[in-house]
Amino acid sequence: MKVSIGVSNRHVHLTDEHLKILFGNEFKLEKIRDLNQPEQFVSNSFVTIKTNKNMIEHVRVLGPTRSYTQVEISKTDAYYLGIDPPVRDSGDIKGSSGVTLIGPEGVLNLEEGCIIATRHIHILPEQIKLYGLEGRNIVNVKLYGEKGGIITNVHLKVSDKSYFELHLDTDDANAHMIKNGDIGEILWKN
Amino acid sequence: MKVSIGVSNRHVHLTDEHLKILFGNEFKLEKIRDLNQPEQFVSNSFVTIKTNKNMIEHVRVLGPTRSYTQVEISKTDAYYLGIDPPVRDSGDIKGSSGVTLIGPEGVLNLEEGCIIATRHIHILPEQIKLYGLEGRNIVNVKLYGEKGGIITNVHLKVSDKSYFELHLDTDDANAHMIKNGDIGEILWKN
Numbered sequence: 001m002k003v004s005i006g007v008s009n010r011h012v013h014l015t016d017e018h019l020k021i022l023f024g025n026e027f028k029l030e031k032i033r034d035l036n037q038p039e040q041f042v043s044n045s046f047v048t049i050k051t052n053k054n055m056i057e058h059v060r061v062l063g064p065t066r067s068y069t070q071v072e073i074s075k076t077d078a079y080y081l082g083i084d085p086p087v088r089d090s091g092d093i094k095g096s097s098g099v100t101l102i103g104p105e106g107v108l109n110l111e112e113g114c115i116i117a118t119r120h121i122h123i124l125p126e127q128i129k130l131y132g133l134e135g136r137n138i139v140n141v142k143l144y145g146e147k148g149g150i151i152t153n154v155h156l157k158v159s160d161k162s163y164f165e166l167h168l169d170t171d172d173a174n175a176h177m178i179k180n181g182d183i184g185e186i187l188w189k190n
Numbered sequence: 191m192k193v194s195i196g197v198s199n200r201h202v203h204l205t206d207e208h209l210k211i212l213f214g215n216e217f218k219l220e221k222i223r224d225l226n227q228p229e230q231f232v233s234n235s236f237v238t239i240k241t242n243k244n245m246i247e248h249v250r251v252l253g254p255t256r257s258y259t260q261v262e263i264s265k266t267d268a269y270y271l272g273i274d275p276p277v278r279d280s281g282d283i284k285g286s287s288g289v290t291l292i293g294p295e296g297v298l299n300l301e302e303g304c305i306i307a308t309r310h311i312h313i314l315p316e317q318i319k320l321y322g323l324e325g326r327n328i329v330n331v332k333l334y335g336e337k338g339g340i341i342t343n344v345h346l347k348v349s350d351k352s353y354f355e356l357h358l359d360t361d362d363a364n365a366h367m368i369k370n371g372d373i374g375e376i377l378w379k380n
Contacts, residue, residue: 075364076266087336087367119337140339146277147309147362149330150340172337174265175365177277 001131001186003121003141003166006036007173010077011060012047012101013070013090019061022047022103029063036163037122039064048102049073049114053082055102071099071114074171078116088115089155117169120155121186122162132188140187141166143176150187151176191321191376193311193331193356196226197363200267201250202237202291203260203280209251212237212293219253226353227312229254238292239263239304243272245292261289261304264361268306278305279345307359310345311376312352322378330377331356333366340377341366 019027023045031041045061049071056077070093078085078097085097097114100107121139128134133156141154151172166184173179209217213235221231235251239261246267260283268275268287275287287304290297311329318324323346331344341362356374363369 075367076360079364147341147343149342151337152339153337169365170266171361171365174269175359175361177265 002183003164003186005143005166005168005173005178005180005182005184007178007180008072008117008167008169009060010049010056010071010073010170011062012049012072013062013066013068015067015069016065018069018101018108019065021106021108022101024105027105029061029065031063035062036165038161038163045103049077049081050100050102051081051083054080056081068093069108069110069113071101071110072117072169073114074169075116076171083114085114085116087118089118089120089157090115117167118155119151119153119166119168119172120157121164121166122157122159123164124162125158125160127162127164128156128158131186133186142185142187143178144182144184145177147175147177149176154186192373193354193376195333195356195358195363195368195370195372195374197368197370198262198307198357198359199250200239200246200261200263200360201252202239202262203252203256203258205257205259206255208259208291208298209255211296211298212291214295217295219251219255221253225252226355228351228353235293239267239271240290240292241271241273244270246271258283259291259298259300259303261291261300262307262359263304264359265306266361273304275304275306277308279308279310279347280305307357308345309341309343309356309358309362310347311354311356312347312349313354314352315348315350317352317354318346318348321376323376332375332377333368334372334374335367337365337367339366344376 029043033042048057083097099114219233223232273287289304
C-alpha cells in the first residue's frame, strides 16, 4: 500500500493559556496555510526554544490551540539543545523534556512537553479495514531513493479526522533523502 | 553478521597544499586520538565551512593529509548551507559541491569536494570471504532500537587497511537513534 509522506520540521503546539503568555492576551493564531490533516493549519507565529545549552529561533507554532502544549523536535535538535527527549506519540508528554519558550510578549518555562514524535501514519477507521490493517498498531514502511531503507515502529494513528499520510521528522527525512510529498510503501510484515 | 557502528560527524580531509593555505606553511596536523581505521586520526584543528547562505564553524580536520580535499557533511547540514551535495564514496569528488573553507591562516575556495558520504562498511579482503560476501558490493544493515530499521545501499569498502566497521553520518544515526559503538546486523539479501 503506497502512502504519501509529510515531513515535519520542528514545531510547537500551544494551549490557549500558553498562547496568551507568549503572544499577549488578545492574540489569535492566524492561518496562513492548511495542513493536510483536517482543521490543522500553519500559522505565521514563531517562538524560540531555549535550554541551558543553546537556543533555536524561528520555530513555527501550528494551529489551532490544543489542550496541551507540545514541542516537537528532532534528535539532531535535541543534541544541539543538550536535552534527551523521549520518542512519544503526540499528546503523551508526561515526564518528557522541559524547555523554555520565548515569544514576542513573554517567556514560558515548561517542565515537560518536549518530545521526538513517533513515526506515524494518519489513517481513517474505514481505511484500516480497506487496507487489511485490522489488529495492527505498528507497521514498517519502505522508503525509496539513494539512501532508502525500511523504517520500523511506524504507529497507526486512527482518527475520524485523518488524511492518509506518513509523518516523518527531518532526521528520518534527511537520513533517507526523502522530501515532502514523496511516496513510501507500507509493509504488512514486521 | 554483527557489525559495530561508527558515527561520523561532519569533517574535512585536506591535501598538504590546502593544509598550508588554511593553517600556514609550516603547519603539521597533530594527532589527538587514533580512529579505528588504521593510520587515520583525529586532529585538534578546525575549519569553518562557508557558503553564500550560511556557515558552520568548528568542523574538525581528520588526518593524515590525503591526495584530495574532501568535505563530508550530512543532508541536514546541506540544507543549512543551501547546497545539494551528491551521495558519494570517499575520493569520488568530481562535480560535487563547492564550498569555502576558512582556517586560521587562510581561505580556500573549493569548486568541488563537498559530498554526503555513502553509507559504508570498512572490511578486509579476507573478511569478505569469511563472511560469505563474495561478489557483493552493497548490503543492507538492520539497525536496532526505538527508531530502528533496515538501511539499504550500504557499500562494502574493501581494503587491506581496514577495521571492520559500519560508518553512518549523523542523519542516519539520529534518525535511527544510533550511537557510536552500537551494533547493527548485515543482511545478505537485498
